[in-house]
Amino acid sequence: MFLTVCVSFGSTNSCVEDLMDEDEKDRAKRASRNKSEKKRRDQFNVLIKELCTMLQGQGHPRKMDKSTILQRTIDFLQKQKDITAQNETCDVRQDWKPSFLSNEEFTQLMLEALDGFLVALTTDGNIIYVSDSVSSLIGHLPSDMVDQNILNFLPEREHGEVYKLLSSHMLMTDPIAADFLDSEAHIEFCCHLARGNIDPKEPPVYEYVKFVGDFKFHNNVPTSSCNGLELTLPRTLQSTLEEQVCLIATVRLVTPQFLKDLCNVEDSCDEFTSRHSLEWKFLFLDHRASPIIGYLPFEVLGTSGYDYYHVDDLELIAQCHKQLMQFGKGKSCYYRFLTKGQQWIWLQTHYYITYHQWNSKPEFIVCTHTVVSYAEVRAERRRAFGLEELSPPENAPSSVKVRCFFSVHSPPPFKICLQQTQQQQRSPMYQLPQSQIGVMNQLKEQLEERTRILQADIKTQQQELHDIKEKLHLANLQVNTVTSFVFAPVVICQTNLRCLFPQTDKLVSNMKCKCTFCLMPPKCYTFISFK
Numbered sequence: 001m002f003l004t005v006c007v008s009f010g011s012t013n014s015c016v017e018d019l020m021d022e023d024e025k026d027r028a029k030r031a032s033r034n035k036s037e038k039k040r041r042d043q044f045n046v047l048i049k050e051l052c053t054m055l056q057g058q059g060h061p062r063k064m065d066k067s068t069i070l071q072r073t074i075d076f077l078q079k080q081k082d083i084t085a086q087n088e089t090c091d092v093r094q095d096w097k098p099s100f101l102s103n104e105e106f107t108q109l110m111l112e113a114l115d116g117f118l119v120a121l122t123t124d125g126n127i128i129y130v131s132d133s134v135s136s137l138i139g140h141l142p143s144d145m146v147d148q149n150i151l152n153f154l155p156e157r158e159h160g161e162v163y164k165l166l167s168s169h170m171l172m173t174d175p176i177a178a179d180f181l182d183s184e185a186h187i188e189f190c191c192h193l194a195r196g197n198i199d200p201k202e203p204p205v206y207e208y209v210k211f212v213g214d215f216k217f218h219n220n221v222p223t224s225s226c227n228g229l230e231l232t233l234p235r236t237l238q239s240t241l242e243e244q245v246c247l248i249a250t251v252r253l254v255t256p257q258f259l260k261d262l263c264n265v266e267d268s269c270d271e272f273t274s275r276h277s278l279e280w281k282f283l284f285l286d287h288r289a290s291p292i293i294g295y296l297p298f299e300v301l302g303t304s305g306y307d308y309y310h311v312d313d314l315e316l317i318a319q320c321h322k323q324l325m326q327f328g329k330g331k332s333c334y335y336r337f338l339t340k341g342q343q344w345i346w347l348q349t350h351y352y353i354t355y356h357q358w359n360s361k362p363e364f365i366v367c368t369h370t371v372v373s374y375a376e377v378r379a380e381r382r383r384a385f386g387l388e389e390l391s392p393p394e395n396a397p398s399s400v401k402v403r404c405f406f407s408v409h410s411p412p413p414f415k416i417c418l419q420q421t422q423q424q425q426r427s428p429m430y431q432l433p434q435s436q437i438g439v440m441n442q443l444k445e446q447l448e449e450r451t452r453i454l455q456a457d458i459k460t461q462q463q464e465l466h467d468i469k470e471k472l473h474l475a476n477l478q479v480n481t482v483t484s485f486v487f488a489p490v491v492i493c494q495t496n497l498r499c500l501f502p503q504t505d506k507l508v509s510n511m512k513c514k515c516t517f518c519l520m521p522p523k524c525y526t527f528i529s530f531k
Contacts, residue, residue, distance in 0.1 A: 116252035139196030213249025270371040294340030310336035
């Protein structure tokens with residue numbers, strides 16, 4: 001009986017131990033599984049947080065749930081996939097094009113190497129496309145040239161010759177014209193193009209250029225007439241002309257430019273900081289400056305900022321520097337900075353002077369440089385000249401919808417374009433504002449600020465002068481008190497003066513006289529001398 005109880009008790013203990021071991025194993029497995037799940041969730045949350053940070057940089061709201069973040073990411077990837085597929089269909093597939101460059105990058109590099117830009121013209125001289133590199137070469141914005149006639153940018157003596165070259169390839173619907181176009185498609189000619197001016201009243205300056213291109217058939221050409229004016233033609237004639245002949249050409253400068261303006265700013269909000277000495281030498285350069293200006297910090301430290309500025313902007317920059325030294329802070333004008341790639345980039349700088357915390361002496365100048373586009377610079381300088389660009393009317397025909405076509409027997413479009421050009425020249429492109437309120441307000445603010453600074457300086461100097469006067473008055477009182485106490489007035493009679501012994505400087509007392517020396521005791525005579 002006892003043995004049976006012991007055996008049963010031992011078996012019970014072993015069962016309990018087995019159950020406890022199984023529970024411990026389950027808890028260990030559960031803890032390990034929970035730990036791995038927590039690690040996976042933490043990693044997932046970190047990735048979601050990184051995606052949210054990237055999406056916030058694209059202009060999305062700050063707070064987004066996980067499903068929204070994933071949906072936005074999917075949309076972005078789908079858009080990139082579509083763009084890549086579109087680029088592959090339009091990409092240049094020749095072996096001479098590097099595979100690591102996109103079609104746009106390769107085209108831009110070729111244009112920069114050629115010192116040229118792309119232009120698309122119709123047979124009547126209307127500009128339907130011009131590349132962005134035209135700004136850095138001849139100073140025109142693409143928006144200034146599109147929907148304008150090429151004859152508007154040529155000297156008058158070259159109008160006839162250029163128009164003859166373009167109009168000789170007018171579209172004709174018969175097969176003979178198509179065969180002629182295939183055989184005579186290539187064209188080369190030289191002419192002069194007017195450079196862009198900030199002030200349109202200045203006489204034009206022409207640049208000698210060379211056109212090299214081909215005439216090609218194109219569908220869906222942006223339709224606009226010469227200078228945006230619509231001409232009424234029979235609908236039957238317009239319907240028959242389904243295709244247009246366009247000149248696709250590269251325009252190169254005959255005289256290459258070694259220094260060009262970098263007018264095509266992708267992000268006008270790019271900025272970097274620097275520190276300068278009071279003589280405008282570089283003391284510090286931000287790491288954000290290298291992608292913008294090309295220089296590393298050690299390459300510019302110790303050099304003067306004036307070494308990198310355009311010669312035409314030096315006078316304005318010197319005036320801004322002088323105002324900075326007077327007021328302690330300010331904003332510079334628009335100026336050109338020479339990058340390491342030998343290109344001019346437009347900048348504007350906000351700066352202020354920092355002072356030593358102990359002796360209040362000026363230490364250095366802190367500058368924040370912002371990249372600006374040529375369009376902003378031109379608009380600002382035209383406002384400074386008192387000029388204002390006229391915006392096109394809203395009811396004007398769109399340059400994408402209207403197109404004038406000419407048959408062989410219709411009047412030459414050259415004459416029509418010239419008449420429209422003369423009308424535009426008679427009508428002012430820029431009108432003076434009614435009042436220069438902006439300029440006057442800016443001048444008023446500068447004068448008020450300078451007045452406040454001068455008043456504060458005058459008040460401080462007056463207080464210092466008042467303190468100095470009080471101290472001087474107290475010092476005079478102390479000096480007068482000591483003088484009256486030590487050097488009392490002495491009355492000397494003629495007798496004592498005659499009785500003065502030069503050897504000993506002692507006086508002989510004369511009791512009958514009532515002067516100071518005569519009434520003074522004899523023992524005090526030795527303390528008085530006349531020197």
